[in-house]
Amino acid sequence: MKGLLVVVSGPSGTGKGTVCAELLKETKNLSYSISATTRQPRVGEVDGENYYFLTKESFEEKIRENAFLEYANVYGNYYGTPLGQLDERRESGEDILLEIDTQGALNVMNRCPDGVFIFLIPPSLHELECRIRGRGTESKDSLEKRLSSAEEEIRIGKKYQYVVVNDTVSKAVRQIQAILLAEHCRKEKDWKIEEVLKK
């Protein structure tokens, strides 16, 4: 059976990096999507394992070919999620995890409506605000702007299929694992029935 495309997203400061790292460690048959990039490989980085390393020309050609699920240009280097590897790995039965920001996730919803979209939120707006304030790098104006956009960003979660509160990392991981197991029971139902009838 085709693996799941699992998209975990949420407002910045929710701790999705920590949750996703723990989730990958604790979950069989789930691995990160491999990004393509035009930046130079660092020592020890392996093409097709850490990244797909592409030239600027070939990256831009792939953009024109619509070969990326999503991509961005960060400080002059391109980063993107190639559709080809996603499909191949999913066809071989792997579940693939994409950890992306809320804007990227909305684009992926349009391109891959069969994805499993999970929105991670902090236990309270207050706590998210404390974290943003805690950085101490914002002016009063910019702080106000960030705080009001935090509320807006949390509301985006209503467009997702699932909302998980990041109360504790282990609880959030357990809930995401339950969602993956349930999605397998949902998406594979017709296939399971035909398999059982063959035996």
Next chain:
Amino acid sequence: MKGLLVVVSGPSGTGKGTVCAELLKETKNLSYSISATTRQPRVGEVDGENYYFLTKESFEEKIRENAFLEYANVYGNYYGTPLGQLDERRESGEDILLEIDTQGALNVMNRCPDGVFIFLIPPSLHELECRIRGRGTESKDSLEKRLSSAEEEIRIGKKYQYVVVNDTVSKAVRQIQAILLAEHCRKEKDWKIEEVLKK
């Protein structure tokens, strides 16, 4: 938040009784729906706990009032699932488990589209056939009929949201628990977001 209505169904011989009993024992906040009946209470049975004991007249009045999710007449006594208690208990946050046959479940789908419909299937058609054969009570003709209807009954599962293979009881229970946890993350997403924004 309103509790879930969890409907577990499947062809006879799948072992849904065993799975549901274990599920109830192992799951917080989940309890059986209480049936109404016109049969006499047995010693020790408590009205509103084991059953709602009704007179034939009041049961039939409730049928006319459309107050049952489903009902049947078994050997002269009525049995039914009263909608009132379901709604009340769900409103108070309880998840309610209904273990019913495939025909009953299809009716419940029409009446309660917000239910969680889980279809339990045996690991193989062959095993289900062995169990039916094992009873040794069927004529050859009736055996053929039961076997072909077993296949049909398994196919009904395609109409459900989830299919769980009853490979081992503990694995099936774990999968149903995952489905319930995931459904809470799905159905409560807007509510969770509003709660987090209040804090």
